[in-house]
Amino acid sequence: MPEIGLGERMDELLNNLPVSEQKKRELRSDIQADLEEPVRLIGAGQTGVGKSTLLRSIFAVRDEDIPEEITTDATRAETERFRSFQIENEDGFKIEFTDGPGLGESMQKDEELIPEWIEQVRQHDLLYWVIDASSRDIRHIQENMKRILDETGYRDRIVVVLNKVDQIELERSEREDDIQGWNETYNVPTDELERQIERRTDDIVDKLTRVGVPEDQIVACSALKRWNHGKVLDTIIQNLPPEKQIKASANRDVADIRELVSDEVLEEIE
Numbered sequence: 392m393p394e395i396g397l398g399e400r401m402d403e404l405l406n407n408l409p410v411s412e413q414k415k416r417e418l419r420s421d422i423q424a425d426l427e428e429p430v431r432l433i434g435a436g437q438t439g440v441g442k443s444t445l446l447r448s449i450f451a452v453r454d455e456d457i458p459e460e461i462t463t464d465a466t467r468a469e470t471e472r473f474r475s476f477q478i479e480n481e482d483g484f485k486i487e488f489t490d491g492p493g494l495g496e497s498m499q500k501d502e503e504l505i506p507e508w509i510e511q512v513r514q515h516d517l518l519y520w521v522i523d524a525s526s527r528d529i530r531h532i533q534e535n536m537k538r539i540l541d542e543t544g545y546r547d548r549i550v551v552v553l554n555k556v557d558q559i560e561l562e563r564s565e566r567e568d569d570i571q572g573w574n575e576t577y578n579v580p581t582d583e584l585e586r587q588i589e590r591r592t593d594d595i596v597d598k599l600t601r602v603g604v605p606e607d608q609i610v611a612c613s614a615l616k617r618w619n620h621g622k623v624l625d626t627i628i629q630n631l632p633p634e635k636q637i638k639a640s641a642n643r644d645v646a647d648i649r650e651l652v653s654d655e656v657l658e659e660i661e
């Protein structure tokens with residue numbers, strides 16, 4: 392059966408409505424205008440925490456969609472500004488992503504940047520804040536997050552992602568006997584690492600709920616290994632305004648769990 396585009400489906404629906412031609416034209420233009428409105432997401436987090444990798448792992452963002460200047464560049468100057476880019480799926484659903492200058496480099500720089508962040512966040516539907524899951528001292532993150540949330544009132548529109556869980560160090564006692572953290576064969580954390588992920592998550596949840604981030608808006612994942620990234624996407628979608636949820640779901644790109652599993656295992660289960 393040939394694919395029917397959104398435009399045709401809309402026409403079909405409208406034609407069958409028992410309303411005047413004038414009304415149909417109005418409805419069509421309302422729907423069109425609504426389709427044009429992208430879902431607007433803004434991502435915060437220190438340079439290199441994995442913001443771009445996360446987008447690639449959860450949305451249908453191809454490398455070539457991400458403008459050159461948004462990809463990691465160690466030599467990036469302090470003049471770095473907010474930059475946005477947009478993706479669109481076949482149905483015309485759009486998502487706009489904004490990337491901004493990293494916070495937490497220095498107190499003085501944060502002082503300058505926070506007012507800009509506040510202004511930018513207000514123009515978006517949701518703020519996702521990526522943190523390295525192995526960070527222990529997150530006082531500056533707590534402070535910056537609190538200020539931005541106090542000013543914007545975005546406590547119900549923030550999702551905090553604890554990324555790079557595959558890199559969390561095992562505690563000494565669990566590292567004996569050469570226990571590995573990541574099970575490459577099945578692309579999952581080992582039991583030891585899973586316990587450590589829980590501990591790190593509890594610690595960060597404790598610290599961030601103190602600045603008013605709801606616990607169920609804090610998710611641990613590995614964007615690189617594509618582990619638990621589906622949960623990140625679901626949490627983002629759940630916290631979007633209802634009229635934007637469908638657009639974000641339509642752009643989802645959460646691959647099959649088996650994507651990074653080893654070939655031998657794949658043969659066994661297929």
Ligand SMILES: Nc1nc2c(ncn2[C@@H]2O[C@H](COP(=O)(O)OP(=O)(O)OP(=O)(O)O)[C@@H](O)[C@H]2O)c(=O)[nH]1
Pocket residue numbers: 436437438439440441442443444445461462463464493554555556557558612613614615616
């Ligand atoms: N081990 C591991 N590495 C990751 C993970 N996510 C991202 N990385 C790596 O971390 C590095 C930085 O990732 P990016 O996605 O470019 O980080 P970013 O936050 O967009 O960085 P800037 O754009 O410079 O602010 C890359 O080498 C990624 O492959 C993860 O979950 N685990």
Ligand SMILES: [Mg+2]
Pocket residue numbers: 442443444461462463490
């Ligand atoms: Mg990036």
